[in-house]
Each structure stands twice: as structure tokens, then as C-alpha cells.
Amino acid sequence: MDSHLHARQAERMLRATETPIVDGLPDFPGILAAMMISPDLATPLRSLADTLLVKLFPGATLTRSERELIAAGVSAGNACFYCMDTHAAFAEALLQREGVGEDRSRVLTDDVKMGVLTGLSGKMQRLIRIALIVRDSGRKLTERHIAAARSSGASNADIQLTILIASAFCMYNRMVDGFRARTPSDPTAFQDRAQQIANYGYSDTRVTAVPVAA
Secondary structure, X not given: OHHXXXXXXXXXXXXXXXXXXXXXXXXXXXXXXXXXXXXXXXXXXXXXXXXXXXXXXXXXXXXXXXXXXXHHHHHHHOOOHHHHHHHHHHHHHHHHXXXXXXHHHHHHHHXXXXXXOOOOOHHHXXXXXXXXXXXXXXXXXOHHHHHHXXXXXXXXXXHHHHHHHHHHHHHHHHHHHHHOOOOOOOHHHHHHHHXXXXXXXXXXXXXXXXXXXX
């Protein structure tokens, strides 16, 4: 695990040295660079994030922190460090508001970023596995995976939401890394924004904190 952790940190540091390869990109890190291209783009991207990660989804039992963990897990699978670190930070802030201790919430989010799911409930383990399969190829998802998630307590809406989050975050990840949008080398850069997202969601004008990319 230590060698894997060191390798991932080295990869994060290397990604942080990269600069945008597309001319004319707004001077913002990560997905904010894409959103700032045009309000007509920012509005639906933020709205989609609110729909999948914040708002009531009929029939779903997933908490906001669990939804963020799915987003972080998919982003980790895609090695999109901006999205992985930012949504892990959001999940950590939400877990703490749900009563999970600081140390425990940090371990859970760090583990998900490393692909370690054993600390999660059986339901969440199976849902994140579904998300990672969809990340790779939707055609690889089978009825056996769906049945395993149902047997662990996932509702049909939980599975639907998981597939939607996985699909959406492949899009967000590709935007960030396709542009080579600036990415912080330090995951703590997302803490201020995490508190605002936990408070207000994604579309609220009070969300103003911008992660500083080193």
C-alpha cells in the first residue's frame, strides 16, 4: 500500500506541473476552467452536479457524502486528480457533518482514492464497483452486478443514481484532463470550497472559493 501511495503522490505532483494545452482557456483550475468558458456551459454543468450529488433523487437512499464518494472513486479510476481530490474533500466535509470523526472520514476518503473499499458498507462497496465498471465500459455491467448491489440493500434508484454519477464524472474528468486544466498538488487546497459546497451545493452564488493550484 505504501508503495502504491507514493506512486500516486508522485503522479499527482507530475500532473500539477502540467499547464493547459488549449489556448484561450480561462485562468481557473480544474473543471472551473471549463465552466468559465461560458455561462451557458457553467449553468448546466453545475445543475447536473446538484441533481446527481445534492438534490433529492426519488427512491434513492444514498447520502450526499456517499454520492461524493462515488464521484471521487470514479475520478480516481480515471486518474483525474482535480476531480478525485475535490470530491474526496467534499465527501470528507459531509461525512464530518454526518457525525463521522475527522480521522475516520479522512481514512475513508483516502482509501476510496486508492481504490480500497473495505471500510465502506457492503452496499457502498458494490455500488462503487458498479460505478467503476461503468467508468471502464457500460457494456461490461451485468445483471449479476445489479443483483449483488440489490442483495446488499441498494434500491433501484441507488443503482440508477450510481450509473448516472459514473457517466457524468467520466465527462467532467475528460474536460479537466483534456484541457490539462491546472490541478493543485496539495489535496488540502480544496478545503475552503468543500465547506461551501457542503453548505450550499454547486449552483449557489455563495460558492466562491477557488482551489489554488501550485
